[in-house]
Amino acid sequence: MAEKYTIKVNGIERTVEAETDTLLIDVLREKLDLTGTKRGCDNSTCGSCVVILNGKAVKSCQKKIAQVDGGEVITVEGLSRGKELHPVQKALVEAGAIQCGFCTPGIATELAALFEENPDADEETIMRALNKHLCRCTGYEDIKNGALLAQKLMKDER
Numbered sequence: 001m002a003e004k005y006t007i008k009v010n011g012i013e014r015t016v017e018a019e020t021d022t023l024l025i026d027v028l029r030e031k032l033d034l035t036g037t038k039r040g041c042d043n044s045t046c047g048s049c050v051v052i053l054n055g056k057a058v059k060s061c062q063k064k065i066a067q068v069d070g071g072e073v074i075t076v077e078g079l080s081r082g083k084e085l086h087p088v089q090k091a092l093v094e095a096g097a098i099q100c101g102f103c104t105p106g107i108a109t110e111l112a113a114l115f116e117e118n119p120d121a122d123e124e125t126i127m128r129a130l131n132k133h134l135c136r137c138t139g140y141e142d143i144k145n146g147a148l149l150a151q152k153l154m155k156d157e158r
Ligand code: FES
Pocket: 038, 039, 040, 041, 042, 043, 044, 045, 046, 047, 048, 049, 050, 059, 060, 061, 062
């Protein structure tokens, strides 16, 4: 049976009607038209569906709406400030870490959450976060360089 759930998405409270086991990714994409969050697999391996939930990077394909009721979600659409890109987005562009861009929303939200929580994350921690993400296009070196630049830009902003 469908129920009503309320989540704050990119700063705006949204109430949706959905079955208890509807996945967060489907709520975002199909009910809220936030298609920046991508589905790249059906076995929790690609990371392209990552969003920020209550400050943590999570796979939205692994969360049911009932589990996130009352929570706060930031998707890739919510990272930028008006027309200005988030430092993580700027860094990924500048490092050439984007080709088709399918994996980018997941990587960008992952890194934004990481550096918000842990501005001084060491390389091992950064690589652990990146290892959750599959990219079928770019060399991972560019993504790593983008992550290191993102860390610097976010620190400079503080
Ligand atoms: S869609 Fe691949 S991990 Fe969620």
